Amino acid sequence: MHGFLNLDKPAGLTSHDCVARLRKLLRTKKVGHGGTLDPAATGVLPIAVGKATRLLQYLSHQKSYRATIRFGLQTTTDDLEGEVVAQGNASGLTINRVKAHLPQFQGTIAQIPPSYSAIQVGGKRLYELARSGEVVEAPVRMVQIDRLEILDWRPGEFAELDLAIDCGTGTYIRSIARDLGEVLGIGGTLARLLRTRSSEFFLQDSLSLEAVAAQIEANALQLIPPPIALHPLPIAVLKPDQTLDWSQGKRLPLEQIQIDREVDPVHQADQDADLAHFQVQNQAQQFLGIGQVIHKPDRVLQPKLVWDLFTL
Numbered sequence: 001m002h003g004f005l006n007l008d009k010p011a012g013l014t015s016h017d018c019v020a021r022l023r024k025l026l027r028t029k030k031v032g033h034g035g036t037l038d039p040a041a042t043g044v045l046p047i048a049v050g051k052a053t054r055l056l057q058y059l060s061h062q063k064s065y066r067a068t069i070r071f072g073l074q075t076t077t078d079d080l081e082g083e084v085v086a087q088g089n090a091s092g093l094t095i096n097r098v099k100a101h102l103p104q105f106q107g108t109i110a111q112i113p114p115s116y117s118a119i120q121v122g123g124k125r126l127y128e129l130a131r132s133g134e135v136v137e138a139p140v141r142m143v144q145i146d147r148l149e150i151l152d153w154r155p156g157e158f159a160e161l162d163l164a165i166d167c168g169t170g171t172y173i174r175s176i177a178r179d180l181g182e183v184l185g186i187g188g189t190l191a192r193l194l195r196t197r198s199s200e201f202f203l204q205d206s207l208s209l210e211a212v213a214a215q216i217e218a219n220a221l222q223l224i225p226p227p228i229a230l231h232p233l234p235i236a237v238l239k240p241d242q243t244l245d246w247s248q249g250k251r252l253p254l255e256q257i258q259i260d261r262e263v264d265p266v267h268q269a270d271q272d273a274d275l276a277h278f279q280v281q282n283q284a285q286q287f288l289g290i291g292q293v294i295h296k297p298d299r300v301l302q303p304k305l306v307w308d309l310f311t312l
Helices: 015-026 050-058 095-105 125-132 173-183 209-217 240-247 263-268
Strands: 003-009 031-033 043-051 063-071 073-075 084-087 108-112 141-154 161-165 188-199 235-238 258-259 275-283 285-293 301-306
Touching: 003 050, 003 209, 015 031, 015 043, 015 209, 031 050, 043 050, 063 173, 073 173, 073 258, 084 173, 095 173, 108 173, 173 188, 235 240, 240 275, 240 285, 240 301, 275 301
Parallel strands: 043 188, 073 188, 235 275
Antiparallel strands: 003 043, 031 043, 063 161, 063 188, 073 084, 108 141, 141 161, 235 258, 275 285, 285 301
């Protein structure tokens, strides 16, 4: 089996726990995930099976969440899993005050990851350092946040805000909760997190672990093929003679290749950029692998990953 699964991760399991369970269900060690979710978080977790694990790095970085921020509370982990370090009364907080501060969290912003996160400092994970009592400064990262939309507001001593968030890779929603509470002067922590999209995987199409197990038992599980999972990548369509050269790992002149322009317009600007990636198909729309544009000395498509059609 080679392809992808759109898993609806339950609360209480790590992303690695989900991978371990799927390895047993699918009876293969070649299972990986794209985009870690914290144990308390739920929702979309892209899963690659078999040779598709080599394609995880080519998935798009777009992610969407529904998050609940609780004000009047600060914790060690910036969510409800940690110990409370400060507590206040948010009953005086209004939705208009919150709205006034949201714009500073949109666009390209600098963000400090939570102390309990998988970021490495000096070869060690931040959560490992935090658990050992070692205090270190987390590295500031630039992240992209495209949308922050208020879905609901519940005032009170521990007022809660529901947000819809669209963002790029590396964004910590816990950091948004912490930093928004800080600028409001009342403290904030992440109370709930649901990922509704990761790359081309959407919540409405996701499967629970129980549903995956049932489909396997019924011999009805169908993996998502690479062309669908990699949809945002521009497509290079090869002729039969080019397909043979491709399978042998040869570089192909880019001007002789048909480029399918029916792709996500966000990625159109990257098509002529040096080192841009394409998903490669034959004229029957069968997936042949991943190619990379090389401009020197001539513009060519260089094979990065050659996919064996017999594994589809």
